[in-house]
Amino acid sequence: MTGIHYQPEAAGGLQLGETLDCGQAFRWQPLDNQGLAWEGIAGRHYIKIRQESDCLRFFCTEEEFRQIWRPYFDLDADYGAMKENLRKLDPILETAIAYAPGIRLLRQDPFEAMCAFILSSNCNIPRIKGMIQRLCQICGEPIGRNFDGTELFAFPTADTLARQTPESLAPVRAGFRTGYLLNAARMVSSGQVNLAEIHSGSLNFSRAALQTIRGVGPKVAECILLYGFHRLEAFPMDVWMKRAMDTLFPGKTPEFFGADAGLAQQYLFHYSRMHPELFQPAAG
DNA sequence: GCCCAGGTATAAA
DNA sequence: TTTATACATGGG
Numbered sequence: 001m002t003g004i005h006y007q008p009e010a011a012g013g014l015q016l017g018e019t020l021d022c023g024q025a026f027r028w029q030p031l032d033n034q035g036l037a038w039e040g041i042a043g044r045h046y047i048k049i050r051q052e053s054d055c056l057r058f059f060c061t062e063e064e065f066r067q068i069w070r071p072y073f074d075l076d077a078d079y080g081a082m083k084e085n086l087r088k089l090d091p092i093l094e095t096a097i098a099y100a101p102g103i104r105l106l107r108q109d110p111f112e113a114m115c116a117f118i119l120s121s122n123c124n125i126p127r128i129k130g131m132i133q134r135l136c137q138i139c140g141e142p143i144g145r146n147f148d149g150t151e152l153f154a155f156p157t158a159d160t161l162a163r164q165t166p167e168s169l170a171p172v173r174a175g176f177r178t179g180y181l182l183n184a185a186r187m188v189s190s191g192q193v194n195l196a197e198i199h200s201g202s203l204n205f206s207r208a209a210l211q212t213i214r215g216v217g218p219k220v221a222e223c224i225l226l227y228g229f230h231r232l233e234a235f236p237m238d239v240w241m242k243r244a245m246d247t248l249f250p251g252k253t254p255e256f257f258g259a260d261a262g263l264a265q266q267y268l269f270h271y272s273r274m275h276p277e278l279f280q281p282a283a284g
Numbered sequence: 285g286c287c288c289a290g291g292t293a294t295a296a297a
Numbered sequence: 298t299t300t301a302t303a304c305a306t307g308g309g
Contacts, residue, residue, distance in 0.1 A: 175305030
């Protein structure tokens with residue numbers, strides 16, 4: 001028996017497929033057809049994970065699990081309690097949670113999430129994944145090979161990315177987003193954008209600071225706060241979510257969902273992908 | 285070929 | 298303050 005065994009039920013459940021393929025992280029690939037085995041990279045760390053009948057098996061050392069993956073998967077938070085609070089708020093939320101009760105909000109690297117969601121604008125999820133993979137191949141540091149020999153690359157640091165040019169990044173095929181990405185990296189690298197301040201500042205301060213970056217509007221800023229800084233009060237609103245709020249929660253604002261609004265949003269986003277018809281405007 | 289994508293910047297109403 | 302359009306490009 002190899003790998004670290006972890007019982008996710010103790011922390012409110014964790015389903016790999018629901019968590020790794022729900023549009024919050026873009027560097028994970030399924031290794032089977034059922035979404036039970038995955039490989040992926042966070043920062044400069046690669047891992048393979050398998051969902052087994054009674055546990056999760058992390059193929060890594062104890063130390064890596066403790067220092068990297070336990071925090072990354074937010075395994076010390078009580079999602080059972082968080083879900084129970086959300087269920088009590090509204091029956092629609094109760095239904096949405098039932099469709100993907102194993103979603104958790106990952107603790108991703110702030111700069112990596114910032115870049116990912118700058119690249120996300122007006123793109124579908126498969127394309128976002130492709131752009132990020134090509135970006136890492138171009139200027140990410142090599143971190144070894146996976147089990148089948150594929151070379152692996154870390155996400156580039158802000159300093160490294162800041163030294164790239166539109167020409168060197170052309171193979172990423174990011175279109176008009178290339179300039180936004182380079183500019184963002186240079187602002188972080190120079191200190192003009194201070195990630196530590198954004199981490200600890202008030203929600204509105206951090207929103208404003210992020211939106212000084214070209215290519216970061218209200219939606220992307222909210223995604224960066226939620227996924228990059230684990231600010232669970234943040235609530236990304238794309239066209240689907242606006243529609244959901246209009247049709248399913250008329251008159252309600254994101255504050256209705258409370259301190260874990262971002263988690264509620266993630267359940268609703270997944271629900272909207274499973275049942276798009278429910279999120280259409282009312283007929284007639 | 286066509287449509288649209290986890291939007292944003294910009295101009296116009 | 299709200300509404301329209303261009304933006305680069307690929308996945309389906």
